[in-house]
Amino acid sequence: WVPEFRALGAISPLNEFINGSNIIADSNYFSGIWDTNVLDSTVFGIPWYVDTRLLFYRKDILESIGHKNAPKTWDELYDVSVKIKNKFNDKNKYAFFIPTNEWAPFIIFGLQNGAGLLKNNDSYGNFSDRLFRESFDYLAKFYYEGLAPIDLQQVLNLYQAFAEGYFSLYITGPWNVSEMQKRLPAELQDKWMTAPLPSPDSNYPGYSLAGGASLVLNKKSPNKYYAWKWIEFLSTKKIQLEFYNLVSSLPAVKSVWKDSTFTKNKYMTAFYDQLQKTKPTPKIPEWEQIVFSKIQQYAELVAANKLSTIKALTLLDKDVNKILEKRRWMLSNK
Incomplete structure (x- = not known):
């Protein structure tokens, strides 16, 4: 949905927020997943959870x-x-x-x-x-x-x-x-x-396909600073792991996959390997x-x-x- 929201002018570019963040960086994420949020070299979303086939x-x-x-x-x-x-x-x-x-x-x-x-x-x-x-x-x-x-x-x-x-x-x-x-x-x-x-x-x-859901900022929000802090909070390793344990949505942050929740799950190894090789569909x-x-x-x-x-x-x-x-x-x- 990122391209749709961007076409409507409903979401804000995030490059400046990312540049000033100690929590969020593109290197923390699977490259194919991150790319789904980049339009014309501008980042409009932060991966929240991921999906692939x-x-x-x-x-x-x-x-x-x-x-x-x-x-x-x-x-x-x-x-x-x-x-x-x-x-x-x-x-x-x-x-x-x-x-x-x-x-x-x-x-x-x-x-x-x-x-x-x-x-x-x-x-x-x-x-x-x-x-x-x-x-x-x-x-x-x-x-x-x-x-x-x-x-x-x-x-x-x-x-x-x-x-x-x-x-x-x-x-x-x-x-x-x-x-x-x-x-x-x-x-x-x-x-x-x-x-x-x-x-x-x-x-x-x-x-395989790069899927999942992303967090974005409403372009008209008067509280972008606090909204960004919320995105950062949801992007921490602790919260990403807790979210997976609650709803089984795969974490977007790569370091979370080093937790024994995933390393000891024989079915999850293939997902981690596959997430290294995903491509976005046309944006x-x-x-x-x-x-x-x-x-x-x-x-x-x-x-x-x-x-x-x-x-x-x-x-x-x-x-x-x-x-x-x-x-x-x-x-x-x-």
Whole structure:
């Protein structure tokens, strides 16, 4: 929401506050997360808690096909998926759950492949470009080869499906650590694990999304000094840890991750590693409209083999260009 609030002129630049602070500095934070708050070299928000996506997988099933660790490359991810499918030899069981109503995996794999999602100062779609098309083609083959389910009605209960081995690999976020611990049966609690995302090359791990929430200053506030002191208070190691213990939101301050709360949590290690490699999505107000209304629409059509990847992404660019029409007008009239 930082780009939206900035576009409305509702939030204050924070560079001067940061320069005078003994508590807040960019080096205290994960670089990809910090970058989500920077617009045109100006900082408008301070990360409060963080979020990203990584791989949840059935450790026991991967071990049964000869893989002691999660896949580290795209090639390994595909190879593991094929082996899982062959192991069960069941048309009603799959390897990799890639929900077509979730835009994140499609954007993540594009970012990993170096795709520029938008172009010309974020004023035109760039999804039909070769790099994004390669990543989209890569994911599409999981549907085409029966490695991923197409019909979302086949997964009415995510946790039951994961427990039953209906799928063994799933990209999701930190909230599902506690959900898996609550919902999976006791006999499976040592049979699943988290891992950073695979990479298109040997540079492991691959990038994921930079998410979370940030603290900002109201531009019209008459009490900016005290509001900034509150932001500093919420950014201390002690309060960041207390906040995590209360609501399980991952801390934004890196030093907090050295606490035994995280170092002794086997599921959290992967999140710390993944947070070292995140990228922000385009920092424009129209981004949510693009991904929620358009990415998912064309992902469903490609997964069902109703449109080729190139046709779908060409149409996606056309729709995105319409969404960004006002942005182009505003840029041209600055």
